[in-house]
Amino acid sequence: MKRTLPAAIANLLVIALVIVIFSGAFSGAAESAGEVSGRFDGVLEENTTLRILENDTAIKQGYFDALLTAFNAQYAAQGITAVDANMDSYLDLEQDGPYGYGPDVIYQANDQVMKYTDGNHILPLPVEQLDCYAQTAQTAWDAYTIGDGQYYGVPVNVQAPVLYYRKDLLPANWETDWDDDSNGTPDMLEDWGAMYRFSQQIKTESGGTKFGYMKSLYDTYFASGYLFSYGAYVFGPNNDTSDVGFAAGNAEIGAGVIRQLAGVMNEGCIDDTITVDCYSRLASGEYFATMTTPDLYTMFIRELQLVYTAEGLSEEDALAKAAENLGTATVPALPENGDLSDETSPLIPCKAMGGINGYAISSYTKAPDACLAFIDFATSFEMLLTRNEMLGIVPARSDAANSVGGLTGMVNQILGEGNLVIMPSSRALQQVWTPMETLLSDIAKDPFRPESEIKYPDLPSLKAGLEKADQQIYDAIWTLS
Amino acid sequence: MLEALRQGDRRVAASAAIMGLGQLLHGQIAKGLLLIALQLSAVAFFVLTGGKMLLGFVTLGSVKANPAMGIEGDNSVILLIMGIFGIIVLLLYILIWRANIKDCYNTQKRVAKGAAPEKFKAELSSLLDKNFYKTALFLPILGVCVFTVLPIVFMILIAFTDYGGAVIPPELVSWTGLDSFRKILSLGQFAPTFFKILGWNFVWALLSTALNYLGGLGLALLYNKKRIRARAVWRGFPILAYAIPGFISLLAFKFMFSYGGPINQMITGAGGTAIGFLDLDAKWTARAIGLFVNAWITVPTTMLLATGILSNIDESLYEASRIDGASRWVQFKKITLPFVLFATTPVLISQFIGNFNNFGIFYFLRGGLYVDNYFLASDTDLLINWLYNLSIDNNYYAIGAAISLIIFIITSIISLAVYVLSPSYKQEETFR
Amino acid sequence: MNQKLRRLGSNTATYLVLLIPSIIFLFPCLWLILASFSSSGSIYSFDGFFPTSFSLGSFKALFTDTVMYDYPEWFKNTLFIAVMSCLLSTILVILTAYVMSRFHFRSRKALMKTTLVLGMFPSFMSMVAVYLLCTQFGLINSSWGLILIYSAGAPTGYMVQKGFFDTIPSAIDEAARIDGANNFTIFRKITLPLSMPMVVYTALTSFTWPWSDFILPKLLLKEKSLYTVAVGLMSLGETEFARFAAGSVFIAVPIVILYFCLTRFLVSGLTAGAVKS
Secondary structure (H helix, E strand, O other): OOOHHHHHHHHHHHHHHHHHHHHHHHHHHOOOOOOOOOOOOOOOOOOOEEEEEOOHHHHHOOHHHHHHHHHHHHOOOOOOEEEEOOOOOOOOHHHHHHHOOOOOEEEEEHHHHHHHHHHOOEOOEOHHHOOOOOOEOHHHHHOOOOOOOOEOOEEEEEEOOEEEEEHHHOOOOHHHHOOOOOOOOOHHHOEHHHHHHHHHHHHHHHOOOOEEEOOOOOOHHHHHHHHHHOOOOOEEHHHEEEEEOOOOOOHHHHHHHHHHHHHOOOHHHOOOHHHHHHHHHHHHOOEEEEEEOHHHHHHHHHHHHHHHHHOOOOHHHHHHHHHHHEEEEOOOEEEOOOOOOOOOOOEEOOOEEEEEEEEEEEOOOOOHHHHHHHHHHHOOHHHHHHHHHHHOOEEOEHHHHHHHOHHHHHHHHHHHHOOEEEOOOOHHHHHOHHHHHHHHHHHHHHHHOOHHHOOOOOHHHHHHHHHHHHHHHHHHHHOOO | OHHHHHHOOHHHHHHHHOOOHHHHHOOOHHHHHHHHHHHHHHHHHHHHHHHHHHHHHHHOOOOOOEHHHOEOOOOHHHHHHHHHHHHHHHHHHHHHHHHHHHHHHHHHHHHHOOOOOOOHHHHHHHOOOOOHHHHHHHHHHHHHHHHHHHHHHHHHHHOOEOOEOOEOOOOOOOEOOOHHHHHHHHOOOHHHHHHHHHHHHHHHHHHHHHHHHHHHHHHHHHHOOOOOOOHHHHHHHHHHHHHOOHHHHHHHHHHHHOOOOHHHHHHHHOOOOOOOOOOOOOHHHHHHHHHHHHHHHHHHHHHHHHHHHHOOOOHHHHHHHHHOOOOHHHHHHHHHHHHHHHHHHHHHHHHHHHHHOOOHHHHHHHOOOOOOOOOOOOOOOOHHHHHHHHHHOOOOHHHHHHHHHHHHHHHHHHHHHHHHHOHHHHOOOOOO | OHHHHHHHHHHHHHHHHHHHHHHHHHHHHHHHHHHHOEOOOOOOOEEOOEEOOEOOHHHHHHHHOOOOOOHHHHHHHHHHHHHHHHHHHHHHHHHHHHHHHHOOOOOHHHHHHHHHHHOOOOHHHHHHHHHHHHHHOOOOOOHHHHHHHHHHHHHHHOHHHHHHHHOOOOHHHHHHHHOOOOHHHHHHHHHHHHOHHHHHHHHHHHHHHHHHOOHHHHHHOOOHHHOOHHHHHHOOOOOOHHHHHHHHHHHHHHHHHHHHHHHHHHOOOOHHHHHHO
16 A cells, blocks of 8 residues: 555556646647738649539539630649549538548539538638629629628529420410410410410320429429519528518418419429429420429430430431420519419519529638639630530620520529529528428329318418418527527 | 555556556566556657647637638537547556556465466467457457447537537537536427327337338248248348348339339329328328338348348257147247247347437438428438437537437437346346 | 148248248339339339330440449449458457357446447437548548448447357357367357358348448548449439439349358358257
8 A cells, every 4th residue: 555556646647747738738839820811812822733623514514624624724834733523512511621621612502602601611702803703793793792791602603493395395376376475485485374274285185194384393492483473582681590481472372373383283293203304204295394494404405315316316416406396485474463374464573593603712722822713714704605505504794694695695684683582692591491392292282182181272271381381490490599 | 456556565556657567577578568668658649649639628629710711720529529539548548557557466466375477478378268358359349439439428428518500610619518408498399299209209119120020030931941942042032122222222112102103103004093102191101101111121131130040940949849749830939939039139129229210211211391290390200300300400419419318318228128128138048 | 642732732822922022022123123224314214113115225324434423433442341341340240249148257248238228329410420530530531441430330239149149059168168179269160160140141231231331431431433332323413313223233233142152151050960969
């Protein structure tokens, strides 16, 4: 006891002392102020490799390769090389960046990008230095600011719902019977009412094997446009997430439109059957029209081409025929009273939910100026034109958009008119999807229920449903915070 | 330990002060040097990083990072997890140090009896015999400590912080005591949903475990019948299901049950109306499908296991009973079932736990639904799915950890009780 | 004559019963296999149960069109990870189970109860911690990191194997001990050969787990070229269903082969014979 206990205590004391001394000593040393000034000094970091995260379609269609080759050729002298980050396009910078596993430059949707501002995971950019600065509309830039006067991303393209349809499936007599205003555009592309009546006609005539307009209606991104048109919104002014507004205004009228549209479809509109299926069904002629984003244009072309080559055309002829028969249009207008079967109601513009995809720079990059140079290059007039050609996207740059015309012009026009509701750049947005999907699929199911089980027979019941979804979204955001 | 400290001579004291010194003084050179090296590396570890780790555990960081401005700062969760790591190393050190004192004391007693200190070689060879369990368990226990225990301790500790929501790195996390638990208890909406889901969760775990177990055992017995030819081929069908990764099967089933899928197509093709198997109001059909799909995925595993175990039954037992004129049913009841039950009680328990915490099944089959009268959950969700909705999906880690701690306590008490009362725990020797 | 008839009847009944599980298990697999031969990328290009048109295109694309989706590379990665962790886990699990069954050391029962309880903690909660640990130990983007985690976690599942070892009569051990064998030799020379069915079962399950796991590799592998098949398949675009199905069918092949190679070990009960000799 005399000798052993002190010895034991001595050993433990030494360890304890070591711990205390060295933990204390280091905690003081770890602090270093770090430079507070901006990370951009205008000097290109030479001999660096930039890891760029692009989206899958750009990689698949070969655009990304073209972009990298062009950029690397131009910056070969400085030794700057841009490479594919080779990562999942939905990666979460918040999770990977701090540990050094993220890319240097990311291309993602604005809500995704802006979520990273919370922990300063992306850099505020000196955007006025960029070539595209003056050419890009303020509405697009607005998607990349949090009201601190800083911009955190550079808009590349506008994502908005686009109607895809088969020109060759229009009724032969459309110019006389389906063009009331004689403006040379079929009514069903201008008026949801006409689209509804046309769809009903196709469904009845084919005995339920062919359809007009088809879309998975539970998809909040596309379906909420109907609600917005009658006064709904996602979050209150300044992204006030305590104010959820899917039931605001006369949103129930919009919900009624969704219910009517479900009636001219089949049950596939309740789950994601149609979303997955629309490319091949549109190609096979079972669907006349559907709605999705502009960057999926090539997908429809590919499926149509497959059908035509199967019919015996050569690859080239099939491609030409596909391009000829695939039509695109912006979202049609809605009847003011929300009754799609009423031909006399005045029309109001249909709003749509959209997003702005763009580039941002990770805070964890070692070469911010080179990254900025890459973004400048990738958002140049020529590159955006190429991007449009190869991917069918709608450029956010107005000079590029104007020189393309067509669909691009139309989308930008909607954006300019304020009919495109940009997805809120808020982390809370992810709480919106599940409650809304539940409600929308419930509404879409209604026309397929037996008479006695119908849940949404009138506007008040729809309103109640929307209010419940609002409450769920609010709960999901606020209960635990 | 106390005895060693009280009765130890100067060599024991030397070992207590510096590991291995006493052994060295006993002339056990190799062991002594090994322990001294351990002592030195322990000190070096705590000087270099261990000290920082332990301090970080207490403070959870003091400098807020701002990556956009290049300020590195402290990452609270990393500090927490490495702090736990440091504590594990410290505990390990104390354990070895204790063993070292005891070892020295044992040698002292040995010498007092007139024997020579044990040879290093003899001690090494005991690691393959008397102490074989130490050798065999060293790596498994180390691995489990680092990659299973440490993460669990981490999540339990998270329940006592404010980690989650807006407080995620680079924000600094801090210790908040029982705040998360208070928050859960104060929320009225939670209770009804919790008990509804808990009830279904138990029903689900019981039904699915029973179904999988009986299904697997039944198949194994069926394929074991003597008269069947090409047994490997028949048994190959469940293997097909086994070979396809679970999440792919789940996705495939979801497609099959969707409106455009083959099942609804065949129903409509035959003139019926499509059935919304996994729709919003398909409560019990959806649950039944869940049970079926889960059985489809799990039964093959149970079958393989039961086949392996059945092969170990002493054939002579059957022969003897046949001579006694026992029918096949009696044979099954008296020989097969007790034997299989005995060998598989732990399996039953672990399957029950697995099913109780079966996250994938309804996440893949019927995710993304909030049903009326449930707080942010659907009527097929299990507790683990609800937990996911509440915490990971919404980033509320502290609350999620607190709820899972509560669930964990409930389930572990129940299954521990079942396990301790089971014959395979109480009478391990029955079939020896 | 009568007896023959009865046997025939009973045989037919047995085979009829055998058909039921076979159909239940085959049906969804068959659908997946048929889907992989569909020429369209869509999930729903089916006439009821059968695809509207057949082709080998998706299998060809699986192995040749590797710009976006490098299936052969994923397959190699998965094979490496699965084989290595199968070897390591099997050794660790069998050792643990054997020791827990045969050695009655002091903290044994406490250890058994602890491992049981450990399995009950919701696993995705601790995934966060595993990810953080791996960033600190440099195990992100590394096949060895996955192998380490799979093998390190495996011993908690020793219960099944322990239950099996408990059924092997200890008389065999004692006989060998009298002959002067030490515990390690007994384990190696006697227990192990007697436990082939269990070793095979363990090897099969510990191969299948990394082979088909999705969550862990998704968490730890950030670079596409390091993906395993499971992660890769989930990253396929929504219009690639035929390719998804082809990939899923192909990933099942090694397990089926493994099963047919190992099946004779699985059912070889040796206990009875060993005691006698």
